[in-house]
Amino acid sequence: MNAEPRLEARVRLSLDRFDLHVEFETTHRVTGVFGVSGSGKTTLLETIAGLRRGAQGLIRLGETVWLDSAQRRRLPPEARDVGYVPQDSLLFPHKDVLGNLRAGRQRALDGGHDFTHTWEAVVRVLAIEPLLGRAVGTLSGGERQRVALGRALCSGPRLLLLDEPLASLDVGLRRKVLPFLHRVRAEFAIPMLLVSHNPVEVQALCDDLIVLREGKIIARGEPRAVLTRPEVFPIAEHEGFENMLPGRLLETHATTSLVRLGENDNGPPLVVPRSSLAPGSRLLLSVPANEIMLALEQPAGLSARNIVPARVEDVKAVGPWRLLTARVADDAPPLVAEVTADAIEELRIAPGTALFLIVKASAITLYEDHPDGER
Amino acid sequence: MTETTLDALRSTLLWASLATALVMVPGTLLAYALARFDFFGKKVISTLTSLPLVLPPTAVGYLLLRLFSTQGPLGRETLGFNLDVLLTWKAVVVACAVMSAPLVVRTARVSFEAVDPRFEDMARTLGHGPAATFFRYTLPLAARGLLAAMILGFSRAMGEFGATIIIAGNIPGRTQTLASAIFSAQQAGQEDEANFLLWVALAAGFAAIFLTEYLSQSRIRRAPR
Numbered sequence: 377m378n379a380e381p382r383l384e385a386r387v388r389l390s391l392d393r394f395d396l397h398v399e400f401e402t403t404h405r406v407t408g409v410f411g412v413s414g415s416g417k418t419t420l421l422e423t424i425a426g427l428r429r430g431a432q433g434l435i436r437l438g439e440t441v442w443l444d445s446a447q448r449r450r451l452p453p454e455a456r457d458v459g460y461v462p463q464d465s466l467l468f469p470h471k472d473v474l475g476n477l478r479a480g481r482q483r484a485l486d487g488g489h490d491f492t493h494t495w496e497a498v499v500r501v502l503a504i505e506p507l508l509g510r511a512v513g514t515l516s517g518g519e520r521q522r523v524a525l526g527r528a529l530c531s532g533p534r535l536l537l538l539d540e541p542l543a544s545l546d547v548g549l550r551r552k553v554l555p556f557l558h559r560v561r562a563e564f565a566i567p568m569l570l571v572s573h574n575p576v577e578v579q580a581l582c583d584d585l586i587v588l589r590e591g592k593i594i595a596r597g598e599p600r601a602v603l604t605r606p607e608v609f610p611i612a613e614h615e616g617f618e619n620m621l622p623g624r625l626l627e628t629h630a631t632t633s634l635v636r637l638g639e640n641d642n643g644p645p646l647v648v649p650r651s652s653l654a655p656g657s658r659l660l661l662s663v664p665a666n667e668i669m670l671a672l673e674q675p676a677g678l679s680a681r682n683i684v685p686a687r688v689e690d691v692k693a694v695g696p697w698r699l700l701t702a703r704v705a706d707d708a709p710p711l712v713a714e715v716t717a718d719a720i721e722e723l724r725i726a727p728g729t730a731l732f733l734i735v736k737a738s739a740i741t742l743y744e745d746h747p748d749g750e751r
Numbered sequence: 752m753t754e755t756t757l758d759a760l761r762s763t764l765l766w767a768s769l770a771t772a773l774v775m776v777p778g779t780l781l782a783y784a785l786a787r788f789d790f791f792g793k794k795v796i797s798t799l800t801s802l803p804l805v806l807p808p809t810a811v812g813y814l815l816l817r818l819f820s821t822q823g824p825l826g827r828e829t830l831g832f833n834l835d836v837l838l839t840w841k842a843v844v845v846a847c848a849v850m851s852a853p854l855v856v857r858t859a860r861v862s863f864e865a866v867d868p869r870f871e872d873m874a875r876t877l878g879h880g881p882a883a884t885f886f887r888y889t890l891p892l893a894a895r896g897l898l899a900a901m902i903l904g905f906s907r908a909m910g911e912f913g914a915t916i917i918i919a920g921n922i923p924g925r926t927q928t929l930a931s932a933i934f935s936a937q938q939a940g941q942e943d944e945a946n947f948l949l950w951v952a953l954a955a956g957f958a959a960i961f962l963t964e965y966l967s968q969s970r971i972r973r974a975p976r
Binding site (some may be wrong): 422425426427441452453454456457458459460462468469470479480482483484485525531 | 867869870872873874875876877878879880881888891892894
């Protein structure tokens with residue numbers, strides 16, 4: 377997607393332990409900023425929002441200059457038209473959900489936005505209707521993040537800044553809120569900068585990924601390719617690498633469902649845990665790279681439900697492990713499997729090798745896009 | 752109760768209210784500046800504001816007397832006209848305002864410090880300028896603490912004696928307050944008057960402190976993490 381206004385940031389800012397020094401341009405819908413905590417991700421976001429004094433350099437969105445320290449030009453945060461969603465939501469405790477959602481209404485109106493139209497879209501996409509009259513203190517973590525996201529969207533932003541929107545949630549809630557972010561991405565034509573240290577999130581949402589370490593960009597590119605690079609992979613180690621795959625639900629049985637992989641319904645079918653969605657629904661699923669087994673010949677008498685023929689594209693060394701990228705269909709995203717160096721050697725696996733990927737249904741996580749909220 | 756005693760009570764309520772009104776606006780702004788910004792002379796200003804808390808009230812009264820006397824910085828000869836403060840109700844209000852300022856500023860400062868500044872950042876990114884952010888976000892978020900500051904300041908003003916007696920005197924029907932009326936009644940041996948006023952003072956004081964205890968109960972002023 378190259379229709380977004382160009383965001384250009386060349387900033388320098390002294391921090392306690394290191395200097396933030398970042399230069400990038402992007403025209404993607406969602407650009408991810410990935411790195412361990414303390415790598416300068418949040419600071420970068422706050423600098424772009426105008427909340428960090430002392431930042432030097434140039435920040436520009438389209439034709440609008442937000443910061444140009446050479447020209448002594450610095451727009452205050454209220455003039456930058458950003459929608460900021462911090463990690464801890466920061467919902468205003470003296471307002472209810474409705475009041476929070478309307479907090480940026482004046483700016484939206486001043487900017488010539490159709491507030492009612494945006495409002496209706498936000499309430500629908502984020503399933504906020506049942507929350508409107510609630511006090512902020514009574515919301516669950518996932519509800520808080522949805523309201524914070526809605527508040528930002530309602531303020532008529534030209535750029536959304538999302539700071540680890542799912543990090544404060546437990547794993548179960550993350551699975552339920554991630555689809556909402558996915559819907560925002562699909563339904564609002566607003567470019568986003570998404571800070572995250574979660575490989576699932578960045579793969580599910582980002583078109584482009586910037587990896588920060590100690591305030592510097594150490595890698596940049598398409599998320600799957602970047603995350604499997606030897607210098608980046610260890611950053612995600614405690615989470616491991618997860619394959620994020622789009623698919624469409626074909627049918628549902630007593631304990632499992634069948635999903636067709638690929639954006640265009642031409643990937644192989646996969647048996648997954650039982651989904652509560654109606655057949656035909658689109659969903660996202662994740663497969664941990666270290667849960668995939670390899671076999672050169674089609675195995676028989678196996679308990680694993682999925683034996684998928686694939687062709688190896690690439691094998692990368694990452695520490696003691698090998699990351700093998702294999703394609704299962706022409707226009708479905710490839711899968712990454714994490715195996716030992718010995719396995720690659722013994723099976724004589726190299727780019728071009730035809731093999732079978734073996735995935736247990738129970739190793740697969742579904743990210744279901746529920747239209748009626750977190751159920 | 753005699754008419755002058757009731758009159759002193761009514762006047763005290765009025766004067767304490769005026770003194771609180773006089774202190775609240777500049778006191779709140781100063782408290783916000785002290786809570787949020789670093790500036791040259793901050794510690795000196797903070798110390799000066801709190802000084803009436805530790806000085807003998809009569810010393811403050813004497814200082815004010817010098818200030819408003821004919822040759823003083825706010826006297827007739829310096830200004831060229833007469834503010835006519837000394838020994839009038841205005842002197843009571845000035846004395847009460849000065850003596851309650853430290854309580855107001857200190858309490859208000861704590862309540863501003865308890866508001867997470869990131870809420871203000873958030874409001875700015877939603878399009879609100881610094882002034883709108885202060886009035887629509889900071890003030891409401893600090894409201895309970897500010898109300899407590901007001902109640903404490905008012906109560907302090909209600910009970911002011913030392914500074915008042917120096918610059919306003921104790922003229923029944925003109926500058927006599929609750930505090931000076933108790934003093935007069937006790938000196939004159941009018942036990943009934945003194946007892947009545949004691950109960951009034953007790954009730955007012957108890958209600959004020961009880962309310963501030965209630966207000967300072969921890970409420971969510973920060974974002975839960």
